[in-house]
Amino acid sequence: MSETLLNVKAVETYYGNIRALGGVDVEVKKGEIVCLIGANGAGKSTLMMTICGSPQARTGSVIFEGRDITRMPTHEIARLRIAQSPEGRRIFPRMTVYENLQMGASLDNLKYFNEDVEKIFTLFPRLKERQSQRGGTLSGGEQQMLSIGRALMARPKLLLLDEPSLGLAPLIVKGIFEAIKKLNETEGLTVFLVEQNAFAALKLSHRAYVMVNGKVTMTGSGRELLANPEVRAAYLEGGRH
Amino acid sequence: MANPQSNTPAAGNSLTAQALREAFYAGLVSLGLFVLFVGLKTDQNIRNELILVQRWGLLAIFIGVAMVGRFITVAYLRPYLAARKASRDAQVADTEDGFVKRNFSKLAVLALVLFPPVVIALSGVQGSLKWVDNFGIQILIYVMLGWGLNIVVGLAGLLDLGYVAFYAVGAYSYALLASTFGLSFWILLPLAGILAAFWGMILGFPVLRLKGDYLAIVTLAFGEIIRLVLINWTEVTRGTFGVSGIPKATFFGIWSFDVSAPNNFAKAFDLPMSSAYYKIFLYYLILALALLTAYVTIKLRRMPIGRAWEALREDEIACRSLGINTVTTKLTAFSIGAMFGGFAGSFFAVRQGFVSPESFVFLESAIILAIVVLGGMGSLIGIAVAAALMIGGTELLREMTFLKAVFGPDFTPELYRMLIFGIAMVVVMVWKPRGFVGSREPTAFLFERKAVSGSFTKEGHG
Ligand SMILES: Nc1ncnc2c1ncn2[C@@H]1O[C@H](COP(=O)(O)OP(=O)(O)OP(=O)(O)O)[C@@H](O)[C@H]1O
Ligand SMILES: [Mg+2]
Numbered sequence: 001m002s003e004t005l006l007n008v009k010a011v012e013t014y015y016g017n018i019r020a021l022g023g024v025d026v027e028v029k030k031g032e033i034v035c036l037i038g039a040n041g042a043g044k045s046t047l048m049m050t051i052c053g054s055p056q057a058r059t060g061s062v063i064f065e066g067r068d069i070t071r072m073p074t075h076e077i078a079r080l081r082i083a084q085s086p087e088g089r090r091i092f093p094r095m096t097v098y099e100n101l102q103m104g105a106s107l108d109n110l111k112y113f114n115e116d117v118e119k120i121f122t123l124f125p126r127l128k129e130r131q132s133q134r135g136g137t138l139s140g141g142e143q144q145m146l147s148i149g150r151a152l153m154a155r156p157k158l159l160l161l162d163e164p165s166l167g168l169a170p171l172i173v174k175g176i177f178e179a180i181k182k183l184n185e186t187e188g189l190t191v192f193l194v195e196q197n198a199f200a201a202l203k204l205s206h207r208a209y210v211m212v213n214g215k216v217t218m219t220g221s222g223r224e225l226l227a228n229p230e231v232r233a234a235y236l237e238g239g240r241h
Numbered sequence: 242m243a244n245p246q247s248n249t250p251a252a253g254n255s256l257t258a259q260a261l262r263e264a265f266y267a268g269l270v271s272l273g274l275f276v277l278f279v280g281l282k283t284d285q286n287i288r289n290e291l292i293l294v295q296r297w298g299l300l301a302i303f304i305g306v307a308m309v310g311r312f313i314t315v316a317y318l319r320p321y322l323a324a325r326k327a328s329r330d331a332q333v334a335d336t337e338d339g340f341v342k343r344n345f346s347k348l349a350v351l352a353l354v355l356f357p358p359v360v361i362a363l364s365g366v367q368g369s370l371k372w373v374d375n376f377g378i379q380i381l382i383y384v385m386l387g388w389g390l391n392i393v394v395g396l397a398g399l400l401d402l403g404y405v406a407f408y409a410v411g412a413y414s415y416a417l418l419a420s421t422f423g424l425s426f427w428i429l430l431p432l433a434g435i436l437a438a439f440w441g442m443i444l445g446f447p448v449l450r451l452k453g454d455y456l457a458i459v460t461l462a463f464g465e466i467i468r469l470v471l472i473n474w475t476e477v478t479r480g481t482f483g484v485s486g487i488p489k490a491t492f493f494g495i496w497s498f499d500v501s502a503p504n505n506f507a508k509a510f511d512l513p514m515s516s517a518y519y520k521i522f523l524y525y526l527i528l529a530l531a532l533l534t535a536y537v538t539i540k541l542r543r544m545p546i547g548r549a550w551e552a553l554r555e556d557e558i559a560c561r562s563l564g565i566n567t568v569t570t571k572l573t574a575f576s577i578g579a580m581f582g583g584f585a586g587s588f589f590a591v592r593q594g595f596v597s598p599e600s601f602v603f604l605e606s607a608i609i610l611a612i613v614v615l616g617g618m619g620s621l622i623g624i625a626v627a628a629a630l631m632i633g634g635t636e637l638l639r640e641m642t643f644l645k646a647v648f649g650p651d652f653t654p655e656l657y658r659m660l661i662f663g664i665a666m667v668v669v670m671v672w673k674p675r676g677f678v679g680s681r682e683p684t685a686f687l688f689e690r691k692a693v694s695g696s697f698t699k700e701g702h703g
Contacts, residue, residue: 052561052562054558054561073561073566074561074562075560075561075563075564075565075566075567076564078561078562078563078564079564083562083563084562086558086559086562090556090558090559090562091556091559092551092552092555092556092559093555094551094554094555094681095551095552095555095681095683096683098683099548099683099684102548103548103552103560103563104563106545106548106549106563106564106565107563107564109545132683150563154563154564
């Protein structure tokens with residue numbers, strides 16, 4: 001559990017002249033679930049996308065398995081088996097559920113397809129029921145399951161999830177978080193996750209980072225941050241205090 | 242009366258009465274509309290004076306058409322459509338497709354293969370010329386072009402308004418190489434395809450980062466550039482004069498269709514001389530080329546590259562994050578689409594025996610694109626139907642000589658081609674906004690298809 005899988009070092013990312021990330025350091029070890037929380041516009045999605053190389057970091061470096069991937073094109077980064085369920089799900093709306101999953105397995109050219117697809121269907125039985133339905137006609141929660149399922153089809157070493165609970169009913173969120181936990185425990189899948197639903201995410205994660213205005217301001221184990229009064233005030237208790 | 246379609250005689254009478262009434266109103270309205278435009282016409286007489294020509298007969302025809310049309314619509318068409326809709330609603334439950342529907346593509350191919358012999362049987366060898374050449378070959382060329390463009394526009398979602406450029410590259414490749422070096426059609430056909438594919442790549446590189454409208458504008462310009470090069474590079478292309486005397490294709494070198502050749506097809510079989518054999522040969526040639534295009538498209542759609550094209554159309558960012566190289570994916574779409582355009586172009590050259598820049602104007606690109614859109618982007622059958630209706634329909638106009646009797650001897654129906662083309666497009670787009678076959682056929686049926694019923698998986702219109 002100690003080997004570092006992903007290391008983000010002093011990364012700065014710009015959109016034009018606007019700096020979205022101002023020197024971010026994040027480390028993800030093999031077999032960990034690491035979570036990133038922060039307010040809207042803090043730069044969480046930008047960090048996810050920077051890891052995937054679009055946009056690329058202007059300074060600093062992203063190291064994956066000891067390799068510098070900062071300047072690699074996105075599709076080559078994906079081939080190192082960093083799979084992503086991006087913000088807004090981005091499933092293929094005119095393709096069926098089944099075809100969406102096929103697209104996820106593009107890298108292996110469907111070598112392990114049947115085996116993997118069965119695994120996804122046991123994880124998300126809803127997808128099995130809907131396998132010949134078009135992606136665009138799925139409900140939001142089903143689309144989220146599909147997006148995660150599609151990312152898993154790539155047999156990832158690192159799974160990046162950007163707000164998997166966005167817009168979903170609490171019960172479905174719970175289901176998705178349980179699925180993530182199960183994958184992590186049974187298969188040792190490493191997950192780096194962005195969440196607004198801080199309570200559930202922190203409970204799930206081994207470690208967590210808090211991001212404010214493009215900078216990491218706090219880090220610690222999930223439990224530590226859950227107990228931290230500042231975090232509680234900002235992300236857990238809403239406007240109540 | 243609540244039920245609009247009861248069968249009692251009283252209801253029938255009232256329907257007729259209503260239809261007559263509406264026909265009368267339609268007549269009044271059209272009288273008002275047309276009396277000044279059609280009934281009266283200003284003209285110049287021999288002394289250059291302006292005189293008023295009265296055309297009451299023509300006006301009567303216009304009004305008559307409006308009245309009869311309205312009467313038929315109200316009295317017959319509307320009840321018929323309502324009844325059909327009702328009966329269709331009633332049997333939604335069992336939608337097991339009929340034999341014809343299930344095997345439509347096989348039957349269609351069979352019909353196309355049998356088309357020339359049937360036409361010969363019906364109208365003789367010489368009489369078949371018109372049907373095989375003007376209809377068969379003409380339509381199949383556009384079917385093939387539509388299917389080729391479909392790879393770029395329908396599958397990969399790259400809006401290409403300059404497709405005719407590749408058609409031109411194919412045509413000129415054959416025309417120039419055959420008339421300068423005397424190479425045979427069967428060598429030049431693949432070569433023309435390769436050259437067109439190469440130009441597809443050349444176009445692909447600069448537009449890699451463009452999408453939608455911007456891509457459309459650049460491809461439009463590309464099409465025009467190729468045409469202008471063809472016009473102005475006179476030493477090679479002979480400019481606006483075009484290249485003529487392009488050699489005919491041979492039957493794989495075994496039989497020739499040149500009248501003077503010793504191995505002439507008609508002589509070899511002791512048949513009377515006729516150009517119909519060559520046309521029939523060309524018909525089967527373009528049929529084979531078109532079917533090749535369809536076959537390759539169907540196969541590619543099931544392969545990683547074809548899936549990548551379709552995914553690219555839907556979401557480029559998601560594609561990249563799944564490890565798909567969008568650069569090569571786009572370039573292959575452009576070049577494979579262009580290759581089929583090149584094949585079609587060399588066929589065009591061999592069929593006409595003459596090529597000039599006239600044939601490769603923007604209008605051609607627009608027609609091909611219209612066929613793809615009307616057919617329903619991505620659907621091979623839809624595109625074939627659209628090509629048959631659009632091209633066959635405009636060819637049929639030439640046949641409508643009876644219209645001269647109605648509108649006078651100066652009336653040339655062909656001139657209304659684009660008008661009718663446009664009206665037809667508007668009508669189809671209103672009636673079926675996604676084209677004839679609007680829903681995308683999935684490529685994977687590894688599990689039972691009945692898991693979710695068909696009505697679930699249909700896409701909404703919009
Ligand atoms: N394509 C872009 N062009 C310009 N600015 C952008 C772009 N994408 C994001 N930004 C800006 O960068 C900042 C960080 O955005 P980002 O999407 O990373 O936030 P986030 O933390 O994911 O927020 P949320 O929780 O709302 O998803 C924001 O101020 C945003 O306006
Ligand atoms: Mg975000």
